[in-house]
Amino acid sequence: MLRHLPPDADLLIPVPLHRWRIWRRGYNQAGLIAAALAAQSGISAAGGVLIRTRHTPALQNMNGAARRRAVKGAFAIAAQDRPAIAGRHVVLVDDVYTSGATTDACIDTLCRSGAATVSVLCWARVIDAAPD
Template sequence: MDAEDGPIARPRKGPLAPWLAQAAVLDALRQRAGDLPGAARRGAGRLGRAVAALMLPDVDDDGLSGSGGLSAMAWSRITFLEEPVCDGCGAGMADDHDTLSPGHRCLGCEAAPPAFDRARAAFVYDEHSRDLVLRLKHADRLDLVPTFTLWLRRAGVSLIEDCDALVPVPLHPARLLRRRFNQAAELARPLARASHRTYLADALQRVRDTGTQGGLSSRGRQRNVAAAFGVSRAGAMAVRGRRILLVDDVLTTGATAEACARALKQAGARSVDLLVLARVKSARALPR
């Protein structure tokens, strides 16, 4: 039987082919586990990821390994986000939502849609993954970028396939000088290169130094980033009429991502999707 006739076919061409194939492997395994109770289904999901990893090793076209030097224990504690997830904010949906149709949104996104069109995250930001993310952000662990790039490509395969260009969430120049690099840019640049998409490094700019968002409430974060982002004249020409994929490291309240999405859409972007390395576990809160 030809490989393309089977239920799990590996696409033969295209930069996203390995990740589309892995998605097909996992989808087929989920279908077979659909009638299992919740705990057994979660176990089947973990088994499915292991099987997919064996069938399609974590090595990209440049020969980069996806292990990132993580121990088996550290790897097992990371909660990777898989379908079903909310199409609007990327939050994981409950086990009893397995039969939801594609594009389903959580109650928070239904009641108050975010400024970005869709969102996906590679894993949950919690006590088990926080240190891993902060190693990149504050400890200059750029050696983790190849692994993170692979994870982002898997989580965002549909968003990457639909986009025209990738844009990182920018840092203010003063903070960039102190930190020496922008972690969002370090994620977006290799992701764009590996996916054969345009990378717009400077189209979106942080025009006001907002300071840290840590410790602020949701409304406080929204006020903190109000009018903090803008698009340069050259950037406006680059994003006009194009489908933009915004890239960042962490999604918490979504205030920063929404401010960026508004600025890009005001500059003429056709759509703005969001891809982050990690997001908090909870979905968007219902508006009060």
């Protein structure tokens, strides 16, 4: 993933999990990926800036439209953290990109909070030929 980092990236932000999911799982895989990328690239990772404000159901058995509904409004950035992303090129880091619903919701939140540009890096991409 390091070779795919945009050369003008300013900040790495992992897709957050809800605290209940972290407690159950014990880690956020996107956060681990972002931390490893930060260590190798020298670009800062900001793991607590983007937060998941509510628990969302597992998306694995939903179609694209249902996924978008499930994550709509599920992310936020606290007012005191907005200067950290204002005018910056943020790289959103995720483990698996399936329908894009989660990343789209995160991108919307980041852009509304002042990010100049948002790029997405993910570890894996699910290819689904089924229509939404």
